[in-house]
Amino acid sequence: MRRSNPRVATLAKRMTPDKVAIRIVGVSHQFGEATEARHVRALRETSLEIARGELVCLIGPSGCGKSTLLNILGGLIAPTAGAVEVFGKRVRGPMPHDIAFVFQENALFPWNTVFENVNLGMVFQGVPRAEREARAKRAIEAVGLQDFPQHYPAQLSGGMRQRAALARALSLETGILLMDEPFGALDEQTRMILGEDLSVLLSRTEKTIVFVTHSLGEATFLADRVAVFSARPGTIKKIVKVDEPHPRRPDFVTSAKFTSIRNELYALLHDEIRKTMAESSVSAAGAHPP
Numbered sequence: 001m002r003r004s005n006p007r008v009a010t011l012a013k014r015m016t017p018d019k020v021a022i023r024i025v026g027v028s029h030q031f032g033e034a035t036e037a038r039h040v041r042a043l044r045e046t047s048l049e050i051a052r053g054e055l056v057c058l059i060g061p062s063g064c065g066k067s068t069l070l071n072i073l074g075g076l077i078a079p080t081a082g083a084v085e086v087f088g089k090r091v092r093g094p095m096p097h098d099i100a101f102v103f104q105e106n107a108l109f110p111w112n113t114v115f116e117n118v119n120l121g122m123v124f125q126g127v128p129r130a131e132r133e134a135r136a137k138r139a140i141e142a143v144g145l146q147d148f149p150q151h152y153p154a155q156l157s158g159g160m161r162q163r164a165a166l167a168r169a170l171s172l173e174t175g176i177l178l179m180d181e182p183f184g185a186l187d188e189q190t191r192m193i194l195g196e197d198l199s200v201l202l203s204r205t206e207k208t209i210v211f212v213t214h215s216l217g218e219a220t221f222l223a224d225r226v227a228v229f230s231a232r233p234g235t236i237k238k239i240v241k242v243d244e245p246h247p248r249r250p251d252f253v254t255s256a257k258f259t260s261i262r263n264e265l266y267a268l269l270h271d272e273i274r275k276t277m278a279e280s281s282v283s284a285a286g287a288h289p290p
Ligand SMILES: Nc1ncnc2c1ncn2[C@@H]1O[C@H](COP(=O)(O)OP(=O)(O)OP(=O)(O)O)[C@@H](O)[C@H]1O
Pocket: 031, 032, 040, 041, 042, 060, 061, 062, 063, 064, 065, 066, 067, 068, 069, 232
């Protein structure tokens, strides 16, 4: 009987090099020097290959290094060990032609309209003026804001602002989108609709997406694979596959498959959070003997 090794399973062995969008090899990260009392080991020996067109969700206890990993993928932080490749190129800094970001708190300029915000992203990326208008229009339509290009962020709902931030990222036409809890500040219903829309977008493009979330339902609904992290210093504890084509239908949420995957994620995370709490109470007891 063949048994899969969970460490090796995180490296998709069957993926041929041309299919790989992101290759993460033995990445660890520590903030500060080991000699400094305040140093933090955020991430340890993490490896993963992500295919072109795949959506991978990262979930794990708070502080386990998800955002750190995302920032490393995007070239915003250099890892203290290991390496990342994007489309076969070693990441050594931001790669604005290949990678776009969407964060939880959208970084729209309040004094610019939706259209201007989307346009500005392209100005920074160096897209020629002649192309910008058509691309902005396409991206704004893709997120359903075609009736609001002249609105300012303050005139939009939270969900619409995140759509605008997504439009800005889409207009950059990068192969990779890194999303850090992009819908985290929104109510459950808005989040659900944005998730459905993202799944439709995904089915129409070849984008590779890495998506950090705390919502197990959101991860199950969106991901092709979910990488579950252990507590800090985090590493991938298990990869859970969600074998369901995009665009995912709203009734996927009520299916037995959805419930079973969500429950599996819950059990994996729950164990991890319990372990962290047990460890911290042991060390607290050690620090303050009775
Ligand atoms: N710039 C920094 N300087 C020092 N420590 C940092 C820095 N950024 C993150 N850390 C620490 O690294 C660890 C991992 O942080 P990170 O933000 O990656 O976690 P996370 O998994 O994204 O958490 P959350 O789910 O709460 O967003 C945390 O202990 C955090 O305090």
